[in-house]
Amino acid sequence: MVLVQLTAALLAFSGIAGLYMVLSGDGHYFDVGRFLTQTSPYSWGFIGIGLCTGLSVIGAAWGIYITGTSILGAGVRASRITTKNLISIIFCEVVGIYGLIMSIVFTSKLSAVSGPELYSKSNFFTGYSLFWGGLTVGLCNLACGVAVGVSGSSAALADALDPSLFVKILIIEIFGSILGLFGLIIGLLVTSKAADFS
Amino acid sequence: MEALFCQDINFVEGLVRGYRSALLTSITYQNLTQCETLEDLKLQLSATEYGNFLANVPSPLTSSTIAAKANERLVSDFKFIRQNAVEPLSTFLDYVTYPYMIDNVILLITGTLHDRDLNDLLERCHPLGLFETMPALCVATSVSELYDSVLVETPLAPYFKDCLDADDLDELNIEIIRNTLYRSWLEDFNKFVEKIGGPTRELMSDILGFEADRRAITVTVNSFDTELSKEDRQKLYPKLGQLYPEGSFALGQADDIEGVKGAVAGIEAYAAMFDQLTSATAGDNSLDDHFFEHEAKLNKRAFLQQFHCAVVYAWLRLREQEVRNITWIAECIAQNQRDRIGKFAAVL
Numbered sequence: 001m002v003l004v005q006l007t008a009a010l011l012a013f014s015g016i017a018g019l020y021m022v023l024s025g026d027g028h029y030f031d032v033g034r035f036l037t038q039t040s041p042y043s044w045g046f047i048g049i050g051l052c053t054g055l056s057v058i059g060a061a062w063g064i065y066i067t068g069t070s071i072l073g074a075g076v077r078a079s080r081i082t083t084k085n086l087i088s089i090i091f092c093e094v095v096g097i098y099g100l101i102m103s104i105v106f107t108s109k110l111s112a113v114s115g116p117e118l119y120s121k122s123n124f125f126t127g128y129s130l131f132w133g134g135l136t137v138g139l140c141n142l143a144c145g146v147a148v149g150v151s152g153s154s155a156a157l158a159d160a161l162d163p164s165l166f167v168k169i170l171i172i173e174i175f176g177s178i179l180g181l182f183g184l185i186i187g188l189l190v191t192s193k194a195a196d197f198s
Numbered sequence: 199m200e201a202l203f204c205q206d207i208n209f210v211e212g213l214v215r216g217y218r219s220a221l222l223t224s225i226t227y228q229n230l231t232q233c234e235t236l237e238d239l240k241l242q243l244s245a246t247e248y249g250n251f252l253a254n255v256p257s258p259l260t261s262s263t264i265a266a267k268a269n270e271r272l273v274s275d276f277k278f279i280r281q282n283a284v285e286p287l288s289t290f291l292d293y294v295t296y297p298y299m300i301d302n303v304i305l306l307i308t309g310t311l312h313d314r315d316l317n318d319l320l321e322r323c324h325p326l327g328l329f330e331t332m333p334a335l336c337v338a339t340s341v342s343e344l345y346d347s348v349l350v351e352t353p354l355a356p357y358f359k360d361c362l363d364a365d366d367l368d369e370l371n372i373e374i375i376r377n378t379l380y381r382s383w384l385e386d387f388n389k390f391v392e393k394i395g396g397p398t399r400e401l402m403s404d405i406l407g408f409e410a411d412r413r414a415i416t417v418t419v420n421s422f423d424t425e426l427s428k429e430d431r432q433k434l435y436p437k438l439g440q441l442y443p444e445g446s447f448a449l450g451q452a453d454d455i456e457g458v459k460g461a462v463a464g465i466e467a468y469a470a471m472f473d474q475l476t477s478a479t480a481g482d483n484s485l486d487d488h489f490f491e492h493e494a495k496l497n498k499r500a501f502l503q504q505f506h507c508a509v510v511y512a513w514l515r516l517r518e519q520e521v522r523n524i525t526w527i528a529e530c531i532a533q534n535q536r537d538r539i540g541k542f543a544a545v546l
Binding site: 062065066069070071072073074075076077078146150153154156157160161 | 201202204205208209210211212213215216217219220504505
């Protein structure tokens with residue numbers, strides 16, 4: 001419901017802005033080419049780095065709270081599960097670390113360039129690759145963290161009931177945490193050919 | 199999607215699943231049915247989750263003491279869960295306590311009409327349904343006066359709007375009031391559960407629908423030799439469940455058990471129950487026993503899904519069934535009727 005209202009508001013706003021521009025003779029300002037060639041590659045790069053860490057951390061935190069609450073609840077009666085099920089929390093945490101590592105790798109490509117040399121083709125390539133690489137890593141880690149969290153919660157409840165089930169559900173969690181690695185690999189590949197800003 | 203936003207109910211769900219793993223198994227029930235005396239029963243129960251719940255009870259152990267102590271355990275577990283619950287689970291659990299409140303209110307009104315002692319009545323009230331202004335219910339003259347003075351501040355207030363016109367409080371009217379309140383509660387709870395959505399809605403609407411059907415059938419069967427008119431009876435049927443609307447209309451026209459059987463013939467589960475009732479082996483299981491079994495089956499299903507509120511409701515009902523089973527076994531042992539001792543609905 002809220003999503004529908006938000007989309008409607010956004011459409012209304014952009015519709016009014018667009019109409020205003022067209023009707024007041026400034027319609028030529030809406031120019032995708034101008035947007036792409038005049039936006040600083042720095043903004044693309046930094047937004048990418050921010051999204052990488054930010055989304056990864058959101059995924060890790062989401063997974064931890066889903067699994068952590070279940071471990072606490074099930075651990076009231078079956079306190080033996082609390083130590084073993086920390087593995088689920090560790091898997092979720094690792095997702096956040098992937099994001100951190102990738103952001104550090106991305107920041108190594110940053111350096112200060114002033115004047116019009118900033119808008120060279122190589123710098124645009126670097127800016128775009130940092131943005132999309134960071135977005136890829138962030139979204140993959142978000143999905144991975146949530147997946148590991150949900151399966152970790154089920155693992156805790158199953159372990160509390162019957163200890164032999166834990167290892168079997170852990171295998172499901174391992175498959176889930178591979179998703180974060182996918183993002184890591186692609187993020188590295190995407191930014192490997194990008195030269196530093198110069 | 200409910201798995202992603204489950205942070206509020208996960209802890210309570212873990213607790214409840216822990217409680218549910220402590221329900222008595224069939225092996226324990228076998229041991230219990232083989233006990234010779236109530237002291238043996240106490241010994242067997244002390245090896246289970248119940249532990250020393252009968253430790254401070256004076257020597258001649260009765261089955262009603264066992265039932266009372268087991269209920270105390272149930273109530274303290276439920277209160278612990280209720281303390282740890284936040285929205286929407288806390289409203290859900292409040293809804294779960296309303297039927298006990300209804301029973302307490304009716305108990306107090308009936309008791310007052312028969313001039314029983316106030317403290318005696320308050321002791322017999324179910325602890326899950328207590329509310330603050332309960333002793334004031336004992337000035338029972340008419341429903342509207344009770345409503346204005348006491349009941350309007352309780353959570354049961356919106357359920358009274360259909361029975362404020364019952365002037366004199368005689369036996370029949372009190373039963374009508376009880377059933378009207380229960381019907382309003384069922385419909386309200388169903389609406390609340392529909393609003394929550396997700397697996398809570400799926401599971402609870404099945405469970406509440408069965409409860410509505412069971413009420414409709416029980417009211418019909420119990421009203422056959424009374425002065426309850428057919429229109430009044432029709433008003434007591436809840437507007438939910440598999441029997442609504444065609445089945446409950448047919449139930450409203452029924453005059454005897456054959457009519458009831460015809461009315462429920464459309465629904466396989468109930469038709470099978472009535473077939474077993476009127477078949478050659480009649481007398482083994484009454485209608486109530488069949489209903490308990492079916493209810494236990496529906497409640498066990500709730501534990502197959504995660505991240506919903508219905509586990510708490512299901513656990514509460516299964517635990518109540520367990521207490522009923524223990525009471526049944528204790529009664530059979532005490533009265534030495536060992537041939538019927540195995541006749542209880544399995545819970546696990």
